[in-house]
Amino acid sequence: MLIFERLGLERSDRVGFAPYRLIVAGWAGRDSAAIEHxxxxxxxxGVPRPSSVPVYYRTGAALLTQKERVEVLGPHTSGEVEPFLMAMADGLWVxxxxxxxxxxxxxxxxxxxxxxxxxxxxxxLWRWDDVSGHWDDLIIRSWIEEDGNARLLYQEGGVSSLKNPMDLIGGLPADTxxxxxxxxxxxxxxxxxxxRPSTRFEMELYDPVLERSIRHVYLPTVLPVIS
Structure with a gap:
C-alpha cells in the first residue's frame, strides 16, 4: 500500500492506494532528435535500439515504492526522473x-x-486538472552524488519535450x-x-506557474552479486 499526500488547489487529503497495473513508457519524447539522443x-x-517509439513496458505494480532505501543487485543500476500519472477513483493524479x-x-x-x-x-501528488492547462511549463530535474560532490545536477528539462500524458494514454495498445x-x-x-550509478538520487517536478514542487529522494543500496 502506497500512502499519498494529495495536494489539490481546492482541497488536500491523505490516502492509501495500491495500484494494480504499472506501465513504463519508453522513448516518449515529442522531439525525434531528443529521442535519438x-x-x-x-x-x-550496449542497449539495442527499440523496434518502435514510444514503447509501453508492463512491469509489476509491486515494484512501486516510497522507501528511502532501495536495494539493487550489483553496481550497474541507475535512476532517471519521470512524470508519474495515476488513475484513482476521483480522477488522474500526477x-x-x-x-x-x-x-x-x-x-x-x-x-x-x-x-x-x-x-x-x-x-x-497533484490533481491532473490543476496542472493540465499549463503542463508544458513544468520542469523535471534530478541530482546524484559523484566523486565527493554531494549534489550534482544529473537531469533537467521541460516536460514539453515529452509526449503529453493524455497522448500516451491514447496510444496504449488496444488490450490495455x-x-x-x-x-x-x-x-x-x-x-x-x-x-551512471549513484549512491543517492534526488528528483523534482517543478511548477513555475503555481510556484510549487514535488520532491523525492532515495538511496540505492548495492547488494553483492554472489556466483
Whole structure:
C-alpha cells in the first residue's frame, strides 16, 4: 500500500492506494532528435535500439515504492526522473517517479531490466486538472552524488519535450486500458554527462506557474552479486 499526500488547489487529503497495473513508457519524447539522443546514450552502454517509439513496458505494480532505501543487485543500476500519472477513483493524479533500471541487464532485454529494479515514487501528488492547462511549463530535474560532490545536477528539462500524458494514454495498445488502479511512468529527459550509478538520487517536478514542487529522494543500496 502506497500512502499519498494529495495536494489539490481546492482541497488536500491523505490516502492509501495500491495500484494494480504499472506501465513504463519508453522513448516518449515529442522531439525525434531528443529521442535519438537518448537512444544513443543507451547504445553507448550496449542497449539495442527499440523496434518502435514510444514503447509501453508492463512491469509489476509491486515494484512501486516510497522507501528511502532501495536495494539493487550489483553496481550497474541507475535512476532517471519521470512524470508519474495515476488513475484513482476521483480522477488522474500526477507525481514523480524514478525508472531505476539495471543497465547491465538492459543490454540483454529492456523489459527484463525494468522488472529487476524497484520504481521509487513520490509521496505527494497533484490533481491532473490543476496542472493540465499549463503542463508544458513544468520542469523535471534530478541530482546524484559523484566523486565527493554531494549534489550534482544529473537531469533537467521541460516536460514539453515529452509526449503529453493524455497522448500516451491514447496510444496504449488496444488490450490495455488506463482505468482506476493504473499507473504510468511517462518518459524522461537526457542525462548530463552520461548514464551512471549513484549512491543517492534526488528528483523534482517543478511548477513555475503555481510556484510549487514535488520532491523525492532515495538511496540505492548495492547488494553483492554472489556466483
Amino acid at each position: 537518448h537512444i544513443q546514450e543507451l547504445e553507448a552502454i 507525481g514523480i517517479a524514478s525508472d531505476h533500471t539495471d543497465r547491465q541487464a538492459e543490454t540483454v532485454g529492456i523489459a527484463l531490466s525494468k522488472q529487476l529494479c524497484a520504481k521509487p515514487v513520490s509521496t505527494q 486500458s488506463f482505468e482506476t488502479g493504473s499507473a504510468m511512468l511517462c518518459g524522461t529527459v537526457p542525462v548530463l554527462g552520461g548514464i
